Amino acid sequence: MALDFEQAFTERTPRIVNAAKLHRSSARKKANAFLVEGENSVDAAVSTGAATDIFVTERAAEKFAEIVTAAGYMDVYVHPITDRAANSLSDTQTTSGLFAVCKPVLWSAGKILNGKPKFLAVPVETSEPGNAGTLIRTSDAMGADGVIFAGETVDPLGSKVARASAGSLFHIPTARDTNVKDVLGKLRAANLQILATAPQGDATLDEVDLTKPTAWLFGNEAHGLSPELLDAADIRVKIPLRGRAESLNLATAASICLYESAKAQNR
Amino acid sequence: MALDFEQAFTERTPRIVNAAKLHRSSARKKANAFLVEGENSVDAAVSTGAATDIFVTERAAEKFAEIVTAAGYMDVYVHPITDRAANSLSDTQTTSGLFAVCKPVLWSAGKILNGKPKFLAVPVETSEPGNAGTLIRTSDAMGADGVIFAGETVDPLGSKVARASAGSLFHIPTARDTNVKDVLGKLRAANLQILATAPQGDATLDEVDLTKPTAWLFGNEAHGLSPELLDAADIRVKIPLRGRAESLNLATAASICLYESAKAQNR
Incomplete structure (x- = not known):
């Protein structure tokens, strides 16, 4: 040209x-x-x-x-x-x-859920663009059926999010819905089990049946998921921590959960 | 006070x-x-x-x-x-x-290896401080016995690395050795199997025996591991990618590998 x-x-x-x-x-x-x-x-x-x-x-x-x-x-x-x-x-x-x-590429949460997803990432109140983009990229790589940003999250169409997603923003259905309660209701209506990552979980990651259709709630970088959201989830899931670190960062924790979901569903 | x-x-x-x-x-x-x-x-x-x-x-x-x-x-x-x-x-x-x-908190690679480690993270030529810190934090959380930065990596004592490590820099033995060949020789002498993350791997992550003492080589953010290092590893391991993403980011890939090592060794 x-x-x-x-x-x-x-x-x-x-x-x-x-x-x-x-x-x-x-x-x-x-x-x-x-x-x-x-x-x-x-x-x-x-x-x-x-x-x-x-x-x-x-x-x-x-x-x-x-x-x-x-x-x-x-x-x-x-x-x-x-x-x-x-x-x-x-x-x-x-x-x-x-x-x-x-042109805007965002889907609605409803449209993603109409596709009968097997597993979804639902980052709640994600504030850091790099994390949001990495979540989109990892969800795409793991074969998730979509990413629904819930609550007051960073705008997924910001240039830093797009960059960290390494192109995946254009590949995997991505939605944003500021009403977290509404999103939860839709996930439940779509017959997804709702799993919440939580340092104090009821179950460890390897104890959960991940062959079921699943929505993964991931909390905010600084303050995690609210008590109400933790209560609303079907299971609070913890990743076993073995050293002296008190927690994992958001993108790291999410990648481990999504990898395990992908493995269970493709076995 | x-x-x-x-x-x-x-x-x-x-x-x-x-x-x-x-x-x-x-x-x-x-x-x-x-x-x-x-x-x-x-x-x-x-x-x-x-x-x-x-x-x-x-x-x-x-x-x-x-x-x-x-x-x-x-x-x-x-x-x-x-x-x-x-x-x-x-x-x-x-x-x-x-x-x-x-005061400086870095260990020597030799001292880490003297401790008969069960599994180690060995990031090679890591250039981004946030990634280096996240690797330290995740390695600590997964109970790895140390992190050895090999080659021309970012300085682990930089403030951005320390911040991303969320305190783990002070908890998990961390070393830096600019001579990659030397590090490889030491890993081998310590009877560790050397696994290299590679998009074109010989085996997928779930096919590898992770109960053996293991050193994980993680490549540079932009260009991965060199052909020489891939050849020198015992097994080139790939994480199955199921969507349209071509790769995972460094910290994400490493966290999945380290989680699987931790799970295998604590079973």
Whole structure:
């Protein structure tokens, strides 16, 4: 694809100024679009049809030529941009120079549950974008049927979440529902057993029957799951801790639970 | 403990200026000391005897009164500092106001191996501090006998590593050895089976006998383990991936492997 870098968009071109605003959740809502950066994310955005516009620097157009070519085939607009424009779009220290503006890819919780899921990740009040993205990536890798962010979580369409998901945001059905009680009701109506990770659990992970359809509740990084949610779960499950660490971090605990679910269901 | 905040150290007090320099690896080496921040790290540093000096703001002295009192019992110097001094010592956006200067806590690889370990984590060329700290925390939680960072890894005594380890840096024997070949030879001489995580593995995780004494090699975030290291391992082990994700992130993959080792060895 021939790109004319003489005519490259600069950091003052209105389209770049507007795209840079997509780092803010309110701007994403208003524009009904979101922005991702980097090879994994842009590749997945293009191949799944979520990307509407690609912004690319001269160097990145060479480095990621296959993605740029694929974008052309997919009828995605490809816009040459200057290095300065790339810096204004990026929230990383060293920009990749490759960006995609995308249509929203979030599902509703109801639509995910209509698909008769075998197992789901339900992160509750996740606040750290890196954790949210890692949860999406791990859920995808383990073959979970979806991720439902429940309560006041970080926006899954933020660029840091997309980056940490390494493209999986575009692959695995992902929803966000701020009403945790509502989500719980829907999980129950879908006949999923509801398991809550808890340091003081009723059962250890290897004692639980994971062959049943399962929704895994994972708590907030700092304060875990609320007493009400722990009560509402069918089983409070603990991962045996053997050293002197008092807990595991969120993404680590979730990855172990999801791995065990995947193993049990594919045996 | 009565602290006189009228006499608090400022950001210009030489001890604070010197402590702030400990964010640099070269300064840590020169001073033979390192700096940690926050409740988990400082608590662990005090209770294990690694802390030599505590710096604390007025607000933090109230919030973390138990830690400050314990420091007094342990004959650790406790110094009141101003909020500005705290900002100059911190590498976080909102400082906790609680810091400890510590004696180095690293072990040698040889000393860890003399303890006849049942299983070890051996991260190779880990470059991201958060991952290194999470590996230490997870290894501790899973009851591993040590962590040996091999090759040109991030310095385990950096403040970001300590923070992500949530205190475990002070609990689990941790070593760093830049000579990967040397480490491999020592692991072999200690009669450990050497398992390498690899997307193209000879065996899946559930096919490997994890009851044997084991050293787990985990590769670099971006480029994994080198072909030479993969060849040198006894078994290349893959975690079955079921969705469309091409890989797991380092900390996630490691946590699953270490959990399975812990389960096998404690059965």
